[in-house]
Amino acid sequence: MNEVKTIIVKRSAYADNDEEANLLRDYLKSHGTFLVNLMSSPGAGKTTTLTSLINILKKDFRIGVMEADIDSDVDAISIAKNTGVKSIQIHTSGMCHLDAGMTKSGLDGIDISDLDLVFLENVGNLVCPAEFDTGASMDMMILSIPEGDDKPLKYPLVFEKCDLVLINKIDTISYFDFDIEKCRQAILRRNPNATIIPISGKTGENIDKVAEYFSNIIENWKEK
Amino acid sequence: MNEVKTIIVKRSAYADNDEEANLLRDYLKSHGTFLVNLMSSPGAGKTTTLTSLINILKKDFRIGVMEADIDSDVDAISIAKNTGVKSIQIHTSGMCHLDAGMTKSGLDGIDISDLDLVFLENVGNLVCPAEFDTGASMDMMILSIPEGDDKPLKYPLVFEKCDLVLINKIDTISYFDFDIEKCRQAILRRNPNATIIPISGKTGENIDKVAEYFSNIIENWKEK
Numbered sequence: 001m002n003e004v005k006t007i008i009v010k011r012s013a014y015a016d017n018d019e020e021a022n023l024l025r026d027y028l029k030s031h032g033t034f035l036v037n038l039m040s041s042p043g044a045g046k047t048t049t050l051t052s053l054i055n056i057l058k059k060d061f062r063i064g065v066m067e068a069d070i071d072s073d074v075d076a077i078s079i080a081k082n083t084g085v086k087s088i089q090i091h092t093s094g095m096c097h098l099d100a101g102m103t104k105s106g107l108d109g110i111d112i113s114d115l116d117l118v119f120l121e122n123v124g125n126l127v128c129p130a131e132f133d134t135g136a137s138m139d140m141m142i143l144s145i146p147e148g149d150d151k152p153l154k155y156p157l158v159f160e161k162c163d164l165v166l167i168n169k170i171d172t173i174s175y176f177d178f179d180i181e182k183c184r185q186a187i188l189r190r191n192p193n194a195t196i197i198p199i200s201g202k203t204g205e206n207i208d209k210v211a212e213y214f215s216n217i218i219e220n221w222k223e224k
Numbered sequence: 225m226n227e228v229k230t231i232i233v234k235r236s237a238y239a240d241n242d243e244e245a246n247l248l249r250d251y252l253k254s255h256g257t258f259l260v261n262l263m264s265s266p267g268a269g270k271t272t273t274l275t276s277l278i279n280i281l282k283k284d285f286r287i288g289v290m291e292a293d294i295d296s297d298v299d300a301i302s303i304a305k306n307t308g309v310k311s312i313q314i315h316t317s318g319m320c321h322l323d324a325g326m327t328k329s330g331l332d333g334i335d336i337s338d339l340d341l342v343f344l345e346n347v348g349n350l351v352c353p354a355e356f357d358t359g360a361s362m363d364m365m366i367l368s369i370p371e372g373d374d375k376p377l378k379y380p381l382v383f384e385k386c387d388l389v390l391i392n393k394i395d396t397i398s399y400f401d402f403d404i405e406k407c408r409q410a411i412l413r414r415n416p417n418a419t420i421i422p423i424s425g426k427t428g429e430n431i432d433k434v435a436e437y438f439s440n441i442i443e444n445w446k447e448k
Contacts, residue, residue, distance in 0.1 A: 041266045042350050042379060043371025070351060072377040094381070096320065096351035124378070126266050127294060127320035127349050146370035146393065147267025153296040154348070155266060157318070169370065172399050 004076040006089040007109040017132055021100035024107075024135025033112040034218050035103075035120060037136035039158055041151075042124030044144040045168040047075045049201030050119055054083040056211040061116040061218070066090050066106040068098055068123050075121065086110060097128035100135040117218065126151070130158035137221060140164035142201075145176050149183035152190055159190040164197070164213065171200040228300040230313040231333040241356055245324035248331075248359025257336040258442050259327075259344060261360035263382055265375075266348030268368040269392040271299045273425030274343055278307040280435040285340040285442070290314050290330040292322055292347050299345065310334060321352035324359040341442065350375070354382035361445060364388035366425075369400050373407035376414055383414040388421070388437065395424040 028035050040046050047067070054063055065083075067075040068090040076089035090106045092098065098106075103120060112118060120136060122129040141162040143151055146169060152159045159165065165187055167180060184196050195213060199206040252259050264270050271291070278287055289307075291299040292314040300313035314330045316322065322330075327344060336342060344360060346353040365386040367375055370393060376383045383389065389411055391404060408420050419437060423430040 041348070041371075042375055043265060043368075069378050071380055072374075074374055074377060094355075096349070123351065124265070125320070125349055125351050127347065128352060131318075144267075144370065146368065146396070147265075150296075150298055151266055153298060154293050156295055172370070172396070175396050175399055 004073055004080055004087055004089050005109060006073055006091060007106055008091045008093060017099045017101070021133035021135035024100050024104055025137060028135070028137060031112055032222070033115050033118055034221055035107070035118045035136040037120050037122055037134045037139045038142070039122045039126070039129045039139065039162065040124060040142040041126050041144070041147055044124070044142045044147065045201045046121050046124070046142055047078055049142060049166065049168055049199065049207070050121065051079060051082045052201050052204050052207045053210055054085055054119070056207060057117065057214060058083065058085060060215065062114055064110045064112065064115045064118045065121065066110055066118065067121045068092055068106070070094055070123065086115070092123060096123055096125050097132050098122055098134050099132045103134040103136070117214070126155040126158050130161050138163060138217065140166070142166045142168045143183070144168040145170060145173050145178045149178045149180070149186070152183065152186035156190050159187050159194070162191070163193055164195050166210065167196065167198040168201050170198045170205060171203050228297055228304055228311055228313050229333060230297055230315060231330055232315045232317060241323045245357035245359035248324050248328055249361060252336070252359070252361060255336055256446070257339050257342055258445055259342045259360040261344050261346060261358045261363045262366070263346045263350070263353045263363065263386070264348060264366040265350050265368070265371055268348070268366045268371065269425045270345050270348070270366055271302055273366060273390065273392055273423065273431070274345065275303060275306045276425050276428050276431045277434055278303070278309055278343070280431060281341065281438060282307065282309060284439065286338055288334045288336065288339045288342045289345065290334055290342065291345045292316055292330070294318055294347065310339070316347060320347055320349050321356050322346055322358050323356045327358040327360070341438070350379040350382050354385050362387060362441065364390070366390045366392045367407070368392040369394060369397050369402045373402045373404070373410070376407065376410035380414050383411050383418070387415070387417055388419050390434065391420065391422040392425050394422045394429060395427050
């Protein structure tokens with residue numbers, strides 16, 4: 001498969017993004033579709049990790065993926081090819097983040113009527129995406145070993161916002177100075193509720209634990 | 225040294241950033257101070273590379289460093305300690321980039337009267353910093369091997385803007401799928417004038433070539 005649908009989104013005309021985000025969460029709840037907003041730096045491994053994760057979760061959930069990028073559709077094509085799930089590309093018209101209105105346009109484009117779980121891969125950026133509520137049911141992030149263990153100090157907001165933090169590329173840890181325990185403590189100071197799972201999206205290490213986390217959290221969400 | 229001066233900057237009141245940036249470039253020229261705007265993703269190795277580079281260039285130039293971050297001053301302290309040059313921290317009050325007015329505030333804080341060369345380490349982000357002219361004499365960027373060779377496709381603007389692109393962490397290339405030649409071609413399609421130098425900020429590989437690049441470009445700039 002070499003073609004995927006591309007949606008071009010623009011800044012919402014809606015004045016209050018928080019209000020629109022809350023409306024979107026209600027809409028998703030009423031449709032029984034759990035939306036995950038995934039954030040990270042460029043190249044932290046969002047697409048590779050999602051591919052490994054979806055290949056486990058797709059046995060239990062009907063999954064869709066929305067890949068947001070300034071430009072290019074390489075990620076949406078890669079996800080569709082390597083997981084077989086429904087995937088669309090969202091182009092942000094040069095913008096560095098997604099807001100709730102842009103997310104809603106993407107959801108309309110992918111059609112959630114037959115989906116239990118949608119992953120939104122946000123633009124690769126640790127700053128701006130954290131400032132806008134997309135309306136997702138939960139926020140998660142990936143920090144990768146080569147980026148360094150000081151990132152929770154430098155980009156506090158995204159760590160405060162994400163209740164699931166994956167520390168990716170642990171297969172490369174011997175080549176970098178990265179202290180996982182120090183990083184874990186820095187994250188927990190920012191967000192005491194964070195679940196932190198070291199993984200390798202490439203080798204698949206601990207991806208089963210991430211899948212289990214999602215199975216549990218979606219079950220709780222449905223019961224609420 | 226455990227303390228560095230910290231400047232808190234806010235969005236400029238100046239309506240036209242491009243005009244303010246041009247005025248700043250003239251001001252720098254009249255003072256004989258060459259300002260380099262350095263951009264990259266979080267964790268691509270800006271501070272480590274600057275440290276190696278400054279330790280070569282400081283023999284020939286009086287150097288200052290302005291470290292911009294959302295929060296924290298770990299980079300400014302590290303630079304001051306490991307190079308001995310004048311270093312200040314710029315806090316962006318949550319903003320994801322620097323504009324010309326914010327850069328000017330930083331320059332006033334560091335005092336350029338005794339400096340030939342100032343490096344501005346922009347916020348770690350491949351999107352927003354590229355959209356604002358800081359008024360620097362030149363723009364450069366670092367892309368690191370772990371981020372992947374597809375970044376010129378996804379973040380075209382920053383590659384178009386930077387005439388010097390360092391491909392960092394080449395000491396780790398055997399652990400990642402990164403095709404340097406493919407990446408080089410993708411960068412040159414965006415910017416045929418780009419000089420691309422693979423380096424390791426950590427081991428110092430090819431940092432001498434980067435230093436030579438700066439010696440030449442500053443000499444040309446002075447003669448203009």
